[in-house]
Amino acid sequence: xxxxxxxxxxxxxxxxxxxxxxxxxxxxxxxxxxxxxxxxxxxxxxxxxxxxxxxxxxxxxxxxxxxxxxxxxxxxxxxxxxxxxxxxxxxxxxxxxxxxxxxxxxxxxxxxxxxxxxxxxxxxxxxxxxxxxxxxxxxxxxxxxxxxxxxxxxxxxxxxxxxxxxxxxxxxxxxxxxxxxxxxxxxxxxxxxxxxxxxxxxxxxxxxxxxxxxxxxxxxxxxxxxxxxxxxxxxxxxxxxxxxxxxxxxxxxxxxxxxxxxxxxxxxxxxxxxxxxxxxxxxxxxxxxxxxxxxxxxxxxxxxxxxxxxxxxxxxxxxxxxxxxxxxxxxxxxxxxxxxxxxxxxxxxxxxxxxxxxxxxxxxxxxxxxx
Ligand SMILES: CC(=O)SCCNC(=O)CCNC(=O)[C@H](O)C(C)(C)COP(=O)(O)OP(=O)(O)OC[C@H]1O[C@@H](n2cnc3c(N)ncnc32)[C@H](O)[C@@H]1OP(=O)(O)O
Ligand SMILES: O=C([O-])CC(=O)C(=O)O
Numbered sequence: 001x002x003x004x005x006x007x008x009x010x011x012x013x014x015x016x017x018x019x020x021x022x023x024x025x026x027x028x029x030x031x032x033x034x035x036x037x038x039x040x041x042x043x044x045x046x047x048x049x050x051x052x053x054x055x056x057x058x059x060x061x062x063x064x065x066x067x068x069x070x071x072x073x074x075x076x077x078x079x080x081x082x083x084x085x086x087x088x089x090x091x092x093x094x095x096x097x098x099x100x101x102x103x104x105x106x107x108x109x110x111x112x113x114x115x116x117x118x119x120x121x122x123x124x125x126x127x128x129x130x131x132x133x134x135x136x137x138x139x140x141x142x143x144x145x146x147x148x149x150x151x152x153x154x155x156x157x158x159x160x161x162x163x164x165x166x167x168x169x170x171x172x173x174x175x176x177x178x179x180x181x182x183x184x185x186x187x188x189x190x191x192x193x194x195x196x197x198x199x200x201x202x203x204x205x206x207x208x209x210x211x212x213x214x215x216x217x218x219x220x221x222x223x224x225x226x227x228x229x230x231x232x233x234x235x236x237x238x239x240x241x242x243x244x245x246x247x248x249x250x251x252x253x254x255x256x257x258x259x260x261x262x263x264x265x266x267x268x269x270x271x272x273x274x275x276x277x278x279x280x281x282x283x284x285x286x287x288x289x290x291x292x293x294x295x296x297x298x299x300x301x302x303x304x305x306x307x308x309x310x311x312x313x314x315x316x317x318x319x320x321x322x323x324x325x326x327x328x329x330x331x332x333x334x335x336x337x338x339x340x341x342x343x344x345x346x347x348x349x350x351x352x353x354x355x356x357x358x359x360x361x362x363x364x365x366x367x368x369x370x371x
Contacts, residue, residue, distance in 0.1 A: 098210060179332075192206065192344075219329040267307060
């Protein structure tokens with residue numbers, strides 16, 4: 001028996017949710033360039049869950065049901081109000097809150113297909129309210145109810161800031177939501193599938209997935225990219241700052257990928273969005289710095305940016321607090337997690353690989369007194 005470190009290249013399941021072939025990413029057979037250009041995030045959620053884009057009536061009904069399910073039990077927000085605001089980070093708050101939601105859902109452990117479909121809609125909607133609600137609560141403000149006239153993406157920004165966002169911001173946020181929605185068997189999705197393959201419930205699967213996304217080698221990288229850009233400060237400092245990180249053998253956040261070898265196909269969209277948005281805000285230094293970091297890392301290490309690199313300057317330009325970047329990723333990726341959870345339930349088998357034992361052999365118990 002021999003092991004493959006990090007399961008690299010191991011095919012652990014079949015899936016029809018999304019595919020990465022020759023560095024091309026598709027959702028249910030649709031190229032992400034096509035979806036990013038034309039679709040709404042609501043259409044993409046529907047596509048991931050039901051396998052096809054909705055017709056007009058299905059779309060309207062689906063959008064309405066997302067809107068109807070955004071409210072969160074008071075107890076969840078009341079609990080958030082007790083958090084120590086300077087100690088509790090939004091990703092930890094989100095992980096706890098999603099788990100807490102299950103306590104108020106009488107269908108939490110109902111494993112019927114119909115109940116799972118209803119929970120899917122509730123979770124997707126409520127996660128938006130949890131992220132925006134916590135962002136406001138920690139600033140001493142009340143959560144805001146959704147505006148039914150607005151899209152999912154527009155509501156995110158409205159419920160965060162209390163103001164209707166402009167068209168440019170809505171369009172950019174919608175694109176970012178689509179680009180982060182699913183990604184084959186990434187670490188958090190695999191976590192969700194492992195969890196529910198024991199026939200555990202959807203809340204457990206999504207809570208586990210949030211825990212996996214939080215790490216800096218996965219979704220947590222986007223927040224750290226902004227940390228790095230802030231430390232760099234100006235385009236002139238890029239070379240020396242990045243060189244120091246490389247000399248110290250530090251991992252550069254937002255670069256490299258387990259699967260893509262010729263580059264992450266989502267990065268070009270986010271790069272262009274970063275260029276446009278930083279121009280609008282008059283802070284093109286974030287884009288200029290990012291471009292210089294990209295050039296330096298490619299020249300020095302041959303590494304290319306992943307989805308987390310340019311999303312940092314995109315979210316920053318949308319006026320979003322840096323520690324909300326990864327929770328926003330979770331809002332989008334919930335659509336993919338749920339699609340995979342539903343797919344796992346449909347054709348379930350316990351996921352239980354083996355470990356190659358490399359520890360000591362033939363040890364004998366020695367009593368406590370003799371040790
Ligand atoms: C949404 C997402 O999850 S996208 C990924 C987000 N994560 C990041 O951006 C964190 C930074 N990137 C990384 O840590 C890695 O590239 C990962 C985790 C994404 C992929 O990791 P793996 O496939 O395990 O690659 P691994 O870590 O083995 O790297 C292979 C080599 O490239 C180097 N390398 C890979 N990424 C980086 C990086 N970002 N900075 C510096 N060196 C890197 C490694 O040091 C290693 O070099 P070595 O062979 O000389 O030791
Ligand atoms: O697929 C991965 O390993 C990580 C990633 O890019 C994602 O989850 O979007």
